[in-house]
Amino acid sequence: MAERMGFFTDTSVCIGCKACEVACKEWNQLPDDGFVFEATSYDNTGMLGASTWRHVAFIEQARPAPDGDDGVERWLMSSDVCKHCTHAACLDVCPTGALFRTEFDTVVVQSDICNGCGYCVPACPFGVIDRREEDGRAWKCTMCYDRQRGGLEPACAKACPTDSIQFGPLDELRSRAEERVARLRADGREEARLYGESPSDGVGGAGAFFLLLDEPEVYGLPPDPVVTTRDLPALWRWAGAAAVSAAGAVALAFLGPRGWGGSRGRGRWGGSRGLPGSHGVLGSRGGGGR
């Protein structure tokens, strides 16, 4: 396997130009998002989806000024993307094997296999993958698998004019990000923090991680995402207990107090023993066939 490749999105230098959204659409030939005016700052794609594989979020933060005027104190802009998790829920739950892990340790849907079951959609703790209804299949960022195989960097990273989106070997990106956070903090920007970089988080670390300037939920990201398949043993244990309980309850209904048994409760094991007259419809037909 080749080296694990990733994205480091440094939102502190994002200028909200959306070149990444456009480049992604162009290269991957994605359909439009519906040209919706969201009335949420300059955001008009809302969130990641089947046809939106890069989404630029705009957050205008206001601080009440002394003269009573609410001025915009700062803008936060961030280009969101599939996290290509180390432990990817979408990949875990995909029943057809359409989702697979590539030689670059990224997570990609094979569109010729996907049957559109939709299980990956609510499984993703980041709300990334979605089904394209007119097409019936699930789609998401491939980290430009085709370009990577050709030795090129993904279209979004290529198009980013400020290097807010950086592409490269994940280890290298992580150490670069540590340095960047340390420098920002030294410059007095205490709020700078990394998101998704730690292999000890609930998804085993993301292949696409971020430098944020506020809490993750402000950007629409889950503060503590977890791959729910890690709880599968417990889930099956409880289901097993329920299955055994149900089987026990059904058995009780048939073998329990005589009153429950109805007219055929005479003999527990084969109520028709020695009682040929008590056969049902099928029984008497069998007798007639002799």
Next chain:
Amino acid sequence: MTRERAVVPEAEFRSYYGRPVIKPPIWHEPHMPTYLYLGGMSGVSSMMAVMARLTGRDRLAGTARVAAAAGAAFGAALLAAELGRPERFLNMLRIFKPTSPMSVGSWILAAQGGLSAAALVGPLDGASPGGLPDVLPGVRTGGPDGPLAGVLRPLGDAALLASGVTGPLTATYTAVLVADTAVPAWHEAYRELPFLFAGSAMAAAGAVSMLGTPRAHAGPARAVAVLGAAMETVAGEAMERRLGFLGEPYRTGRAGRLMRTARALTAGGGLLAVVAGRSRTLTALSGLALTAGSLCTRFGILEAGRASAADPKYTVVPQRRRLDAARERQDS
């Protein structure tokens, strides 16, 4: 859990313009919840058919066999229709993948569908279907003929016995399927959901066999229905209590209305089943109420999942609390 947890601290909670963090389940109505009902009904009907066969209750066994096979067949058809690419439904059996409850479930359903259909051939045999064949030592053979008259009956009985294993799995794996998602009201309910589903399935299967079997032969079906209604009611109550704040989606809006209706129908139908033995009218009322209750439960579960995914507070608040608790533990 505690009273404090039931209070939503709106002030602490931040989001991106109130947008959801996760995607809601995209499964359709009526396909997905109706499948949950049919799959559960089929699974428990198989268990009932096995028990009825073992105890020589042929009329009840016949009804339960047909219910099991029909439920699995129609359920599978609904699942195929639910796919974005229905023509590719066989891709479900392309691999076996233990990490995917849907893959495991597809194999369970395939086995349940095949076995419950194969079990139908048993009663077609010319020999009497009064008991199990000699292959099980200590258990008598049925029918006045004594020895086996054909091959259909042993084949059908073998399939029926095997469906006694796939049945309970069919009735409960769907709880694992929905709980293994990022949907907060589903995942956090993983302890009680299987019991809720199993109870709902028992009530549904009991109801079908009550309605499809002469009353004199339907005693055990009524008992299954009563026990199922009790299990569903207790599991549902326990779930909502333990979930606290995350139980809200089960209590409010359309999901709340469906779950309350389900609770009333199930409890009412269960109580009626206790006394319905002698009356045709009461049996019909009870069976219909239990069927409607089980369906309402399944539609309510889907709706509650959607509601809990659509509001970011259900995703953000518990995760933020978890982080804060971990931080406090680290500091102390």
